[in-house]
Amino acid sequence: MNGDDRFEIEVDGRMVAATGSAVSADGVLALSGLGDGGIVIRVDGGRAAHLVHGASVSLEPGIRLAFRTFRGATVRHLRVAGLIWDWGDPAITETEIRAIGGIGDDVDLWRDGGSEPLRRGSVVDLTTPWPPQIDARDAVPERSSVPVVINGRQVLLERPEVTFEDLVGLAFPGTDLVSASSRALTVTYRQGPPDRPEGSLLAQEAIRVRQGEVFNVSATNKS
Template sequence: MTTNEEGAAQVAIVDGMDVALPPGPVTGEAVLRAAGAEPVQAHLLVRTDGGRARVVAAGERLDLALGDVPEFRSFRSGEVRHLRVAGSVWAWGAPAILEDDIRAIAGFDDDYEVVLDGAGVRPGGLVDLTGEFPPMVGLRPCGYGTAMVPIVVNGRERAVAERELTFERLVDLAFPNLPVEASRSFTVTYRRGPADRPEGSLVADQATRLEPGIRFNVTATTKS
């Protein structure tokens, strides 16, 4: 088994199999070669540990914390496709992604179901990634009630199954077709909310409980 400069073994999981990595600093190209993904130029490497999926460039030097076993998926494709999972942007190398893969990578437990645009995805089902815009994937408790909560987002009436909404979900509801750009920021405010806080604002990773008729205002700003 190979070791790094400190003598610790370097191992990765690629496509579900243990792969011995070369000693010293490791790049995306080195992972592909170790996994037998040749020619390297024809493959896409996606790292799947850490709760999300992201592309690893061939020349990118990987941060391999001592004791951690990084996980990857390789694709014989140069095309990167995207989806949003619980507010985070993921990358994938196939035209669709399995519900099982979403659940495993995100760490969703069996008490929750994967939801696509508000509708449950059957276990083992596929989420299509070939559309013009990245699909929005979330989760909700299994057996969640069918009663819908009426809300208003940017003056438009909506009905959602959730009992609370996150900042990221509200951005998706307000701007479902807006391309992902690092230069864009969002502001979320609300009124007619729960009795303990009927008005307020949200930032990334925050959420608020819903009351029927709660009104949200979501604005997008491009950073200069």
């Protein structure tokens, strides 16, 4: 321990000096610049926990405390890997969950037993009636082949990337419509990724497909 009992703690991503044998919630708020109003969440030790007003945490050599502070008075909740977490905002990002929980890139995060893992950097809404349930599972290597539907027929793609021309060839096997100047080709899709669930492709454009994505490829005579 230093002779003047000085310690470094992290407050909102900044390293600041704290003195004495303990730091209180009000002390953290003062160090953050929020004064005596706000919420203090302790984020070291693998979880996010509310430090209530009047409570304090001991300062000990070798232990670096970390806190996040928020304006307002509403504490939200979520459950991560079976543990209740507290938070001071209406939402928390997937990135923040990973950083606080010490969760590496070799693990996927899943919400409420969903069919797909959370996208990297996505936002988890904490204003729902029940606290969201976040589970961590070992990441599964990306499948080398992906089942999709092309013109009503299920097709197993050998790789997750496919081009406009690939889709035309799969929709009309045995023909060369791509080079036929008398044909107008259109490729549309639906049930795509959340950020682009439906749309169309242009000639020579590529897309990364997801399981179950539906494509419609049409060829019409040019007038």
